[in-house]
Amino acid sequence: MGYSDHFFKALNISVEDRKSLSEFSKRSGIPVKKLKYYNEGNVVPTGKDLEKILSTANLSEVLLRLKMGRLDKDILAAIQENAESVLAEIDGFNPVVDSPEVDCTLEFETRLGKLYRGDCYSLLKSMESDSVDLIFSDPPFNLDKIYPSDMDDNIKVDKYIGWSQEWIKECARVLKPGGALFMWNLPKWNVALGSFVDGLLTFRNWIGVDIKYSLPIRNRLYPSHYSLMYYIKGEKPNSFHPDRLAMDVCPKCYGDLKDYGGYKDKMNPLGINLSDVWYDIPPVRHAKYKRRKGSNELSLKLLDRIIEMASDEGDLVFDPFGGSGTTYMAAELKGRRWVGCELGPTDIIKERFSLIEEERDILNGYRGRVNALFPEKTRSEREKRGLWTCETFSKNEQSELFDKNLK
Numbered sequence: 001m002g003y004s005d006h007f008f009k010a011l012n013i014s015v016e017d018r019k020s021l022s023e024f025s026k027r028s029g030i031p032v033k034k035l036k037y038y039n040e041g042n043v044v045p046t047g048k049d050l051e052k053i054l055s056t057a058n059l060s061e062v063l064l065r066l067k068m069g070r071l072d073k074d075i076l077a078a079i080q081e082n083a084e085s086v087l088a089e090i091d092g093f094n095p096v097v098d099s100p101e102v103d104c105t106l107e108f109e110t111r112l113g114k115l116y117r118g119d120c121y122s123l124l125k126s127m128e129s130d131s132v133d134l135i136f137s138d139p140p141f142n143l144d145k146i147y148p149s150d151m152d153d154n155i156k157v158d159k160y161i162g163w164s165q166e167w168i169k170e171c172a173r174v175l176k177p178g179g180a181l182f183m184w185n186l187p188k189w190n191v192a193l194g195s196f197v198d199g200l201l202t203f204r205n206w207i208g209v210d211i212k213y214s215l216p217i218r219n220r221l222y223p224s225h226y227s228l229m230y231y232i233k234g235e236k237p238n239s240f241h242p243d244r245l246a247m248d249v250c251p252k253c254y255g256d257l258k259d260y261g262g263y264k265d266k267m268n269p270l271g272i273n274l275s276d277v278w279y280d281i282p283p284v285r286h287a288k289y290k291r292r293k294g295s296n297e298l299s300l301k302l303l304d305r306i307i308e309m310a311s312d313e314g315d316l317v318f319d320p321f322g323g324s325g326t327t328y329m330a331a332e333l334k335g336r337r338w339v340g341c342e343l344g345p346t347d348i349i350k351e352r353f354s355l356i357e358e359e360r361d362i363l364n365g366y367r368g369r370v371n372a373l374f375p376e377k378t379r380s381e382r383e384k385r386g387l388w389t390c391e392t393f394s395k396n397e398q399s400e401l402f403d404k405n406l407k
């Protein structure tokens with residue numbers, strides 16, 4: 001992977017000619033391995049390395065940064081102050097990419113949704129501005145996976161970021177004011193994309209979803225969470241009704257797992273506030289729930305939660321990266337209109353819709369366990385065992401609590 005050799009190009013080091021790299025290394029006194037590290041990660045050297053590099057290449061730090069595309073606040077301020085002359089200098093530069101031919105075909109329609117086959121960028125270009133209430137994106141992570149669409153999942157870092165910026169910009173355009181964008185990705189990519197999205201939409205949350213996503217890596221912390229970035233268009237969300245969660249209890253004896261001490265009577269009977277760390281989203285491994293081979297299918301529970309939180313019945317949900325169609329299924333079951341797109345074959349999504357009643361049961365199972373501190377089964381098991389429930393505390397105390405707007 002790595003970047004497209006911006007660092008080497010800035011130093012006039014030829015990637016093809018190995019001699020040119022070793023010569024630069026000798027002249028600067030910086031080992032080849034370290035120069036390669038700077039190049040791979042497009043990292044601007046600091047300290048003594050920077051001094052050596054600048055004098056060897058006869059460059060200023062500003063020019064090096066400009067050539068690497070790593071602008072700091074001073075360079076940005078200078079560009080902002082001289083915007084007109086910068087634009088005149090780069091005359092002919094036209095960032096407006098011509099609209100691509102819409103080459104998406106309608107593959108499948110339901111009562112509420114439409115699924116297209118093709119490139120989501122092309123579909124996005126054909127969509128009306130300010131028309132979508134909620135967008136969820138789960139793009140390929142550039143991890144060199146093989147997808148049925150045969151797309152290249154191992155491109156240069158700057159290309160991946162550039163591609164992501166293109167479709168994100170379109171997503172921001174088609175989102176309604178007050179609409180929400182949820183971006184699912186590895187922390188590494190969401191970190192790289194965050195400041196770009198900040199320039200288009202309003203940041204709400206970085207949600208850490210605890211799902212172990214790979215084997216432990218030597219000399220690194222065990223990657224244990226996915227990043228779900230939550231943005232809205234404008235200042236206020238049109239919809240925000242997060243589910244409340246049940247209190248964690250021991251699955252065997254139904255006893256408390258946490259000591260709530262003297263606060264038990266203050267617990268909201270409707271459940272615990274949803275936080276920005278989600279521990280209860282299962283990986284889709286069980287054959288019964290998994291719709292296709294490979295590890296890309298997300299849990300219906302995740303999409304149920306997002307759609308519930310940030311949209312209302314009848315709203316329009318869009319997911320540019322269909323995969324096995326989890327978003328479309330959740331949207332359909334929850335009475336939202338939806339638009340979907342998948343570059344590769346869509347049979348798996350169509351088949352999935354033929355088993356919609358099974359999916360409805362799964363979703364109803366999730367919904368039966370939210371918005372109650374103790375869902376029905378837990379409550380009756382706790383009562384049998386003489387453990388406290390919300391009914392243990394008097395009605396008066398609870399209504400006092402609601403009067404204080406703690407709901």
Ligand SMILES: C[S@@+](CC[C@H](N)C(=O)[O-])C[C@H]1O[C@@H](n2cnc3c(N)ncnc32)[C@H](O)[C@@H]1O
Nearest residue numbers: 119120138149297298321323324325326342343
């Ligand atoms: C990570 S998977 C999505 C999985 C999905 N969230 C689910 O739960 O099943 C990403 C999908 O995006 C598709 N894809 C990649 N590039 C695309 C593009 N430019 N337009 C539309 N779909 C694309 C891939 O073929 C792949 O199926």
